[in-house]
Amino acid sequence: MEFKDYYAIMGVARDATAEQIKQAYRRLARRYHPDVSKEPDAEARFKEVGEAYEVLRDPARRTAYDQLGSGPRPGEPFRPPPDWGAGFEFGGGAGQAGDDGRGFVFEGDPSEFFETLFGRASTMGRSAPRGRGADHHARVIIDLEASLEGGTRTLTLRVPEVGQDGRPRLRERTLNVKIPRGIQAGQHIRLAGQGEKLPGETRAGDLLLEVGFAPHRLYRPDGRDLHFDLPVTPWEAALGASVTVPTPDGSVAMQIPPGSRAGTRLRLRGKGLPARPPGDLYATLQIALPPADTATARAAYEAFAAAVPFNPRSSLGAGS
Amino acid sequence: MSTQSLSVSVGRIVEEEGPLGVDELCRLCAVERQFILELVQEGVLETRTSAGREFVGPSLRRAQLAVRLRRDLGVNVAGAALAIELLERIEVLERRQDVSGMED
Numbered sequence: 001m002e003f004k005d006y007y008a009i010m011g012v013a014r015d016a017t018a019e020q021i022k023q024a025y026r027r028l029a030r031r032y033h034p035d036v037s038k039e040p041d042a043e044a045r046f047k048e049v050g051e052a053y054e055v056l057r058d059p060a061r062r063t064a065y066d067q068l069g070s071g072p073r074p075g076e077p078f079r080p081p082p083d084w085g086a087g088f089e090f091g092g093g094a095g096q097a098g099d100d101g102r103g104f105v106f107e108g109d110p111s112e113f114f115e116t117l118f119g120r121a122s123t124m125g126r127s128a129p130r131g132r133g134a135d136h137h138a139r140v141i142i143d144l145e146a147s148l149e150g151g152t153r154t155l156t157l158r159v160p161e162v163g164q165d166g167r168p169r170l171r172e173r174t175l176n177v178k179i180p181r182g183i184q185a186g187q188h189i190r191l192a193g194q195g196e197k198l199p200g201e202t203r204a205g206d207l208l209l210e211v212g213f214a215p216h217r218l219y220r221p222d223g224r225d226l227h228f229d230l231p232v233t234p235w236e237a238a239l240g241a242s243v244t245v246p247t248p249d250g251s252v253a254m255q256i257p258p259g260s261r262a263g264t265r266l267r268l269r270g271k272g273l274p275a276r277p278p279g280d281l282y283a284t285l286q287i288a289l290p291p292a293d294t295a296t297a298r299a300a301y302e303a304f305a306a307a308v309p310f311n312p313r314s315s316l317g318a319g320s
Numbered sequence: 321m322s323t324q325s326l327s328v329s330v331g332r333i334v335e336e337e338g339p340l341g342v343d344e345l346c347r348l349c350a351v352e353r354q355f356i357l358e359l360v361q362e363g364v365l366e367t368r369t370s371a372g373r374e375f376v377g378p379s380l381r382r383a384q385l386a387v388r389l390r391r392d393l394g395v396n397v398a399g400a401a402l403a404i405e406l407l408e409r410i411e412v413l414e415r416r417q418d419v420s421g422m423e424d
Binding site: 026029030033035036046050134135137152175176177178180182183184186187188189190191192194208209210220222227276 | 327328329330331332333334335336337347348350378380381384385388389392393394403407415
C-alpha cells in the first residue's frame, strides 16, 4: 500500500495551523476543481487534496495520522502499526459539513491508504431509507456520431458502494445505453430505475448521465449547432463558387457568395444535430493559398501582383 | 472482463421530457429548495416565464454545477453565478479559438 503524505499533498508544513491548512485546501480546491480546471489530472488531484484535507482538518484524525511519522522509506510498503488509532474516536465521517460549513467531497473514491486508516469511520453520509433509492449521477463522453445517428454505446461507470466490511469501494459497472438521437453536450440521459436500490426500499432511483462529446475530426458542436472550417481558394472567395461540403447526412453543394472573406460563416439550416428542432451547420471560410512552388505558379502570382495593386497594410499607417 | 451480453438500457433526454418543476430539480440536484430559488433570483436558471417555476434549457446542468461549486469550494450563490457565467464565457472563447486556430 502506498503511503500518502497529506502534508506534501497540501503543500503545508507538518506544524501548519488549522487556518493554514484551510487556506491551502481552498487554494488547491479552486485550482483543481474538475469543473474549473483544464489540467488533465485535475480530478485525481482534487480528490487527493480533498482526502488530505479530510484528515488534516479533523484534530483527532490529524493527531492519529501524525503518529505514523513521515511514512516508510521510499520503496518500502506501508503498513499501519497494529495498535494504530486505538483510543481515537473519529468524529464526523465523510459527507458531513465541516466547521466552515462546507461538506467534504467524498464521492466514494478514497485511497486504499485512507480506507485502511479511517475506513471504519467514513460512513458515506447515508440517510435513512426514503422509500426510493437515490439518483446516481455520472458524466460520460461519447462520440458525436452517437448523437448524429443514434445507436448503442457501451459505457463503463465507476460506482461507489459499501462492501460487506462496511468500507466504501468502487465497482465498475458496464452499461449498454441507447443514445437518444440529437442529444447535446450538457444534456442528461435518464435511465429510470438504474440508480441506487437499497434493501427495504420499494423503488430504485434513476441513473442520470451528463453527456459530453469527444473531439470530432470535422465538427465542433455548440448546443444543437455544428461548426466546421471550410477551406476555399482566394478566387472562390472573391468570385463566388459552388463547392461540395460534408454534412452529417451526406455531401451537399454550397454557394460561396462573391466577396467572401476568411472567417465568413455560412449556414446550412437544419444540418446540425438532429434535435427537436434540429440544429444548423455552420461553415467558417478559411482562405487557402496555393503554394508558389512551380515556375507557373510563381508567374501567376507575379502577374496577379502586377495587375491588381493591393496594400493590405494601408490601415497600419506604416507605408507600404 | 467477462463477455456476458448486456441488455441495452434505453434512456430519455431529461431536458426534453418537458420543463422541470422546482421539486424535480431539487431532487435531481439533491439540494434544498431555497438554493434553487436563489439561483433563480441570480438569473442563473432559465425559467419559462409564462408558467411559473418551470426550468428549461441548461438549467439542470447549471444548477448541478452550482451545487458542486458550493459544496467543494464554499462559494455562495452569487459567487457560483459569477463562476458559471465566466466558465461559459471561457467555453465560447475556446470554441472561437478552435476556429481561428485552423488558420495557422
